[in-house]
Amino acid sequence: MIEIPGQEPVPAEPDSVRVTDEGAVRVITLNRPHVKNAINLPLRFALAEALEQADADAGVRVIVLTGAEGAFCSGGDISTMRRQPRNETTARAQAAQRVVRAIWHTPKPVVAAVEGPAFGAGTALALACDRVVAASDATFATTFTGVGLAGDMGIFASLPARVGVSRARQMLMLGTRVKGAEAGSIGLVDRVVDPGEALAAALEDAATLAAGPPLALGVIKQMLSGEPRHPLAVLDLEVRNQTMLWDSADFAEGVTAFAEKRRPVFGATPPQEN
Structure with a gap:
């Protein structure tokens, strides 16, 4: 069970994250394919723990972050959300930030392999990584305003750093959808590959990084x-x-x-x- 101050305990989901090793590369896979890997509270904790464990493992040189079954992450799991006062939601929000802190804190390169949707928190999660490899038909969209939110998970640092403040403002306010090919041309992602090839390409890049100093x-x-x-x-x-x-x-x-x-x-x- 996951204990959240002021709330009922939340059951853990032990299989919501898969962890495998490819030599010195740790592959962390979001594994809630029935909801296109939408992020609920148990996934936030499991993902943060997997990232922190990869950081602490001396045998891991590079981390690859991806999603199961053709989807990176469709955003926050809206089915688990409801209106709550600030004192009840702070711990939930901080759990999301813990994931990004883990990515930014580790000195190890983190590569995102993006197929399918990367909406809302999915876009933020991908852009928190040091390198983003995306399929040409992947879709990025900062859709937070669709549920009356502004965004978190570092999106106000990562998005303008990649595309500039003006474009970031429009993407965040309008929830504009950007396909992988266009994402590459505007600097939102670093490498665009054919559909179904994002993970293989990310592992190729990760191997190059793992061989570096x-x-x-x-x-x-x-x-x-x-x-x-x-x-x-x-x-x-x-x-x-x-x-x-x-x-x-x-x-x-x-x-x-x-x-x-x-x-x-x-x-x-x-x-x-x-």
């Missing part, structure tokens, strides 16, 4: 997240991060591989403490 990838993710920084502050952070990486096994391996004219084999070995 994990410490450096984590720094890149951290430096590009959060509030915009003053350029002079960026310079100081770059010095701090570069000197940390200079004292890493990844850097030593990269230099050695260059000299030996071979591909580097990176591993997340932390730098030595002085």
Whole structure:
């Protein structure tokens, strides 16, 4: 049972998320196909836990997030929603934000593989990832206003970062639907593939990322997240991060591989403490 302050306990759904490994890539699949993987409260908790476990697992280098049976996520499960006072809905809202915090907190790249609908929270969930691979017939829509809501799960950071404030404003206010092909042309997604190929393509990209230097990838993710920084502050952070990486096994391996004219084999070995 899931305990929510001020509410009746909610039964857990142990199969709402599937977790499999493809080498160093952890694949997390939303698994409520009967509602096109709509997000209810148990799924929020299960998804957050799966992401946090992937972050904590040293054997996982990249995370791929996808949905079961041809749908990414049709949004929040409206059948489980009703009008409630703020003190009763805060914990529910924070459970959704926990999912996005897990994606943004981990230094490991997170790749979304999107087929079919990605509506409302589904769009927000995909855009929270570091890379979005979408089928050409996938559909993105920020449909929160359809039920009188504005949006959450980081959509007010991720959407304007990808398409600009003006386009984000129109998408959020009008609930405009964007197909995968157009999504690629406006920067909403990073790679567009044929229908049915999103997961395979995402795993291909994930394998490339998994072969990269994990410490450096984590720094890149951290430096590009959060509030915009003053350029002079960026310079100081770059010095701090570069000197940390200079004292890493990844850097030593990269230099050695260059000299030996071979591909580097990176591993997340932390730098030595002085």
